[in-house]
Amino acid sequence: MSQARQFDPAEEVHATELAFLAAHDDGPRPPGWQLTPRAVVTFVMGSEQPLTLPRGRTIDAVPARLTIAAKFVGERALVERCVVTLAGERGLLLVGEPGTAKSMLSELLSAAVCGTSGLIVQGTAGTTEDQLRYGWNYALLLARGPSREALTPSPVMAAMSGGAVARVEEITRCLPEVQDALVSILSDRRIAVPELAGGSDSAVYAAPGFALIATANLRDRGVSEMSAALKRRFNFELVSPIADLATETALVRRQARLLLERVQAPFAVDDAVLEVLVTAFRDLRTGATVEGWEVERPSTVMSTAEAVSVAASIGLAAAYFPSQKDVLSLLPGHLLGVVRKDDQGDAARLLGYWDGAVRRRAEDGSRTWRRMWDLRDQLNG
Amino acid sequence: MTSSTVDPVTEVERLAASTEPFVIGVRHHSPAVSGVLPALLDGFGPEVIGLELPTQFQRWLPWLTDPATSAPVALAGAGEPLWFYPFADFSPELVAARWARAHGVELVAFDLPLGDPGWAADRDGGGGRKLATALRTGATGRDGDDLWDRVVEAPAPGSPPERVRRAALAVGWALRADDGEHVDAVDLRREAYMRSALAEHGGRRCAVVVGAYHAAALLDGATGPCEDVADAVTSLVPYADPLLDSRSGYPAGIRDPRWQAAVLSARGDPERIETALVGFVVEICGRIRAQGHPAGPGEAREVVRLAGDLARLRGLPAPARGELVEALTTVLAQGEPLGRGRIVAHAMEQVLVGDRRGRLPAGAPRCGLAPAVEGLLRRLHLPDPDAPARTELRLDPLRSLLDARREVTLHRLRVCGVPYAQPGEVAGVGNAEAVTTRWVAQWTPAVAALLEVAGLRGVTLAQASAGVLRQARAQEREQGGSTGRQVLDGLQDATRCGLPDLVAERLTDVAEVLPRSATLAELIEGLDLLARLTTGGLPGQAPSPEIGPLAEVLHEAAIRQIDGLAGSVDVADARTLLALVVRRDRHGLSLRLDAALAHLSDHGTALMRAAAGAVRVVLGLDDATGLGQRAAAWLDLDSPEELTGRLSGLLAVAGPLLEAGADVLDPLLLRVERLPDAVFLHRLAALRGGFDVLSPAARDRLLTAVEDRLSDRLDLVLDIDPVLLGQWAQADAHALSVLERQGLAGAVALEPPDRWRLVLGRRRDLLPPTARRMALALDELYGNGRGEGSKSGLGGGADGAEPPSPSVREWSEELTTLFGPLVREEVLAAAAATGRVDAALALDPASARPSVTLLTSVLSLAGALPEHVVARLRPLVAKVVADLTRRLATQLAPALSGLATARPTRRPSGRLDLRRTINANLRMVLKRPDGTVLVVPERPVFATRAHRSTDWRLVLVVDVSGSMEASTVWAAITAAVLSGVPALTTNLLAFSTEVMDLSGTVSDPLSLLLEVSVGGGTSIATGLSAARSLVTVPTRTMVVVVSDFEEGGPVGPLLAEVRSLVEAGVHVLGCASLDQAGAARYSVATAQQLVAAGMPIAALSPLELARWVAEQIT
Incomplete structure (x- = not known):
C-alpha cells in the first residue's frame, strides 16, 4: 500500500486483532469506545488460548478463531487500572523509569479504545500552548480576521471534538505553565476560544469517549514540577521494569533479533551472553543482585531498552565482523559505555559491581562470570 | 495423596463431600469464611467440633467463648518456638467456638499438644508452586497479592456458603499438592496426631475447623501416637487491633483488621461493602488532608468509582481489599512511592488497622509470665522472691553453660524493662574484647510489678523479650x-x-x-x-x-x-580508614578500593591525602620509597596546618611501620636531620603537632629506633680524599664563624638526636638547656599525649624536678623569644583549639591572621564561657570576622551584580504580536485583484512573556550538631554578604536536634556566630521542616542545607521532607561542605539517596554558592 516505513502505528499493525475483538465481545462499552473494557485488556495482555467469534457472526477479513498476542509484558492489574481510569473522567498519567514501555502502553491503549494512536503531542521544553489547545493559520488570520477556518486545532482539540484518546508524551518536559493548559481541558472538558466569542464557535466541547494519556519520565525531571492542580486531575500509574529475569531476557532477545532482521543480519548472540547482559543490567538497575547482595546503583538508567540496544550492537559486531569470535569480551566495554553517561562516579560504581557480584559469581564457579572477571582490565581504560 | 496425576477437581470434590469429618478449611483470619461458617454449621448440625489448637488450650475454651470476652484476644503457650494464637471477630475458629457454645455442641482442641517433640522438627522449604500459580493466573488482582485473598475473599460477597467453603478447600489443596513430598515434618506430625484425635470421636457427627492446608491430610493417612506430654504453661491475654495487623511484628497473618471486620459485618452484601468502602475512603482522604496534602471529595469519588469499576471489570461482586488499595494508590499517591505515597500509606494504615482492644471477662485467671520467671531464677540460683538480696555476679558465659543461661536471662529481663540486674563495666586486656561480664542483681517489688506489665507480651521470658524487640523494630519501621x-x-x-x-x-x-x-x-x-x-x-x-x-x-x-572522607580533618577518620583496609586483606585487592584511595590521595584534605597515600603503601599499591620522598618534601611546605595535617595522617596509618624501624620513612627522617636550624625551629611546632598523633610509648619506641639508627650510621665508605675533606671542614668552620659575627647563624645548634627528642617530645632530660626550654614550651601545649604510656612522667626519665606550669603571659613571651612571633601565634591558636581559653585571650586581635581555623576554635570556646570572658574574646572574633567578610564580599560582588537586571526569554509564546508582525512583514503585502490586501507573514513576531521580578528568599539551613566547623563560619559570613543583596531575603537556621532561627541577626555575622551553640544530635529532617515553614512562594525560594548528612534519625522522613520541598517547586541544594577547600567529609550513602530525591549535593566554596544563587534568580 504505502511506502516502507521504519515504524507502523499500532492500529495498523494489529488491525485484524482489533476488528476481531470488536466482534468477539459485544458487551456494553463506555460511550465512544470501540471495544469493551475487558477486550481492551485482552488486546494489551493477549489471550493465552485462541478466542472464537460467537456463533453465526462473520466479518470480512476477520478469522473466526484467533489468539491475541501479548504485547505488553507486565502486570495485568496495572492494565486493568489504566482501562478503568480511561473510562472515567480523569487523565491517565503513566510514570516510570525510561525504557519501561510507557509509550508503547499508551499507544496500545489509545489504539484499542478509539482506533487511533495518532493524536499525539510530544512534550519538550519548546512545546507551546498552541500544541495543547489551538493555534492559528496566521496568514488567514491576518487576511480575514479570526474565524473558525483560521483556527488550527491541536491533537488534543481534535481528540476532544472526535471523542478520541489524546496522548501527551513526556509531559513533564513541557514548562509548567504550558502543562497547566491541560487543567481546564481535563476539568471543564472544553476549550474556550475567546477570539471567537459570541458565536457558536466560542468553545470546543469534548465528545463522549475523549480521554487523555500522558507519560512522564521519573529520571529526567520527575513529576515534581507539575502543579498540584494538574496532578489532581490525573490518575497515576507507576510502570515498573520487568520483574522477572527470564521474561526480560526473552524480550531482549526478541527485540534485538527484530532490530537485526531489519538490516538483514542474522542474530547469533549466545543465550549465555544475553543472560549475563540482562543480569548485569538488572543488578545495576535494582541495586541488589538475585543473590541478595547489595550493589551500588549508577545514576544512569539501566533500562530494558538500553539492554536491547547493547544486545543489538553485540549482534551486529558478530554479524559484520565474523572474525570476532568471543562476543562476551565486548560486554564490559559496552556496559562501561552505558554506565558512563552523566557522572564520573558511575564508572567507579561499575568497578564496585565487578569487585562484588562478578567476582563472587566467578568464585562460585560460573564459567561465563569467570570470563567476565578475567575481562576486568577492560574497565580501567 | 499428592501427585500431579490426580485430577484437582475430583480431589477437591472428595474433600468437600466428606462428612466424617465435615471439613471446613480456613485461614486463621478470614471474614469470608467467618461470614458463612454459622450457615455451614447449621446445615451440617455437628455433635462435636474440632478446632486446630494444641490440646492444652482446651481449658481456655470456656473463657474464650464467654460472652463477656471481647475480641481481639490471644491464646499463648510457653516454649520454643513461641505459640501465639490471636483471635478476632473474623477468625473462623472463634466464630465456630461461639456457635458451639450457643448451640450446646462439644468443642475439642485437637492439635498436637505443646511441648511435643514433633514441634521441634525441621521446617522444610517447600516445593514448587505450580498448581498455586495456575490457580493464581485464573484470579484477579496484582501479582503480589495473597492467593487466599484473591481466590477466597474477593469473590465471596454474595456467594453461597458452600461455594466459599469449596474455594477455601481448593486453595489449601493446591498449596499442599505443590509441596508434594516437601511438607514440613512438623506438619506431618501434627496431622498424624489430629487424625488419631479425630478417630477418638469416630461415629459422632464431627466438624473440624482447620487450616485449609491440612484439610486433605485429615481424611486419610496413618494415625500418630498420642503420647502424653508434660502440661505446658498457657494463658489467655487481651490483644489489640494494631498487634493483629501483620505489620506490627507480632505473628498474625492478616492486614487491616478494621477493613476485615467491616467486611464480616456486611455479611456478604456487596452493597454494604461498598458503603463501608466509601466511609473508609472519605476517612483516609481526611487524614491525608490533615497532613497538609490536598485530597478532597473529588478524589474520594474517583477512588470509589475506580475500585468499583475495577471489581466489575474483574467480575467480582464487590471491591475487595486489593481493589481498594489499588484505587487509593492510583488516585492519591501521584506516582511517588516515597513522598506522597508514604503519606497515603500512613493514612491507610491509621484508618484500616483500627484500634480496638480486647477484654477478658472478670475472673479469668491471670497470665503466667511472673511464675515462669520466678521458677527460672530459682533454677539459675539468682536472687528470687525467697532470697531477694543484692548479689554481684561475675559471669563467664563462654566457658560455663550455667553462666551462659544466666547471661541470656539477665539480658532478656533488661530488654523487657524489668529493673532486675544492672550490667557493670568490664575492661578487656589490651585491645581485646572482654569475655567475662559483671552484673548486680536484686529482686525488688518493682521487679514484680514490671513483670506483670511485661506479661502482656508473652508468657515466657523469651516470648516477652522477643515481643519487646520485635515491637521496637516495627516501631522503627513505622517511623520511617x-x-x-x-x-x-x-x-x-x-x-x-x-x-x-x-x-x-x-x-x-x-x-x-x-x-x-x-x-x-x-x-x-x-x-x-x-x-x-x-x-x-x-x-x-x-x-x-x-x-x-x-x-x-x-x-x-x-x-x-571512603569518598566521603575527603574533607575530614579528624585523625580518627584516618584510623578508621586503616581499620577498614586491614579487614580487606582476606579478599585480596579490590578495584574499587584502589580507585577510591587514589581519589582520596588526590583530592582529600592534607590529613586524608597523607593517610590515603600511606594506606596505599600498606596495601602494596604504591611504592614505599616514593611516599617517603614525598613525605620528606612536605617539610618544605610553608603552611604549618598543612604540615601537621599531613604528618598526622601519615603517622596515624604508618606509625607502627615507623616504630619497627622500617625504611619507608627514611627520607623523611633524613630530611628532619638535615634541615637548617632556623627552618627546623620554624617547623618544630608543626612537626611536634604531627607526631603527637602517636602515643607517648610509641614515640619512645620511635626515639629508640632513631637513636639506634643514628649511632649505627657510620660513614665507612670514604671515597673522597681525606685531605680534601679536612679542607672542607676548615672552610665550613671559618664560614660559620663569619656568619656568627654577622649575626646570621642561629645561636642554637641542634644535633640530630636532640632534634628527634624535640620533635617527639620525649627524653627532655637529655637535651641541652636552650633546647630544653623549647621542649618545655611545646609540652605546655601538647602535654602528655594520648594512649599507651600517657600516664607516666613527661620527660620519660627520672626528672623529678618538673618546673611549675608557666602563666600564659610567660609562656607566650617564652615562645616569642624561642621561636619568633609567627610560631607563637600558631602555637597559641593550636592551644585555643584544644580548649585553652587563656591562650585565646593572649592572642592579639590586631596582629591575628584572619583564619577560619582560628575563628572556629575561638568560637567553640565561646559557647561555654561566662559573658565577661566572651566580651574579652569579642574583639578578636570581630576582627577575624570583619576581615573574612570584607574579603568574601569583594569576591562575591561580580557573581551577584547580575541579579538586579532581568533577561527576557527568547522562547516564543503562543501570543502573536500583530503590530510588530505587520511592521516586520510590510514588504510582503500583496494587493489582490479584488482590492483586498494580503499580508504574508514570513517572519511572525511573538509577544514575550513579561518577566516577573519579585523578591526571592534564601534559607540557609546549617548543621551545628558536631563541632563549630569551617562550614558554619562560612555559612554565616556568606549569609551576611548575601543579606546585603536587594530583592533577596536571607534566612539562616541552625539546627541540631532542635532548630534555632537566627534570621534576625543574619546581617551581623559576629553576633550570629556568638549566638550559635554547637552540639547535640543531627536531625536534618527537623531543620528542613523548619525551613519549609518559612517558604511562602515555593518557586522563588532557595533552601540550602549545609551538613555532613550523617542523619541521626531514620532516613525516610528526611527523604520525604526533601521530596515535599522539591515537589512544591522549591530550589534545594545540599552543601556537603561550604569552605574554600572544596573537599567534604560526609555520608556518601545518605547523600546519594538525597540526590535521588531531588536535592543535588556538592562541596562548594562560598563563591560557587553565590553563583548558584545568582543562576536561580536570573
Missing part, C-alpha cells in the same frame, strides 16, 4: 525505617537475648539498612559484630557461618563511604 544505630543495637540485643529468629530478622535489616545509610564507623562496628557472630563469640548464640557474604556486602558499602 530503622537507622544504622538502631539496627546495630537491635542485633546486639537480639544476640545477647539468644533469640535466633530476631537475629535473623535483624541480619536482614543489617543487609538492608546499613549499606544504604550507616556511617563508616557504624559499618565497621557492624563488621566486628558479624565477625563475632561468625565465630560464635557471643553467649547464647550458636556460630553462624552463613553471614560471611553479608560481611562482604558491608565491606563493599564501607568502601563506598
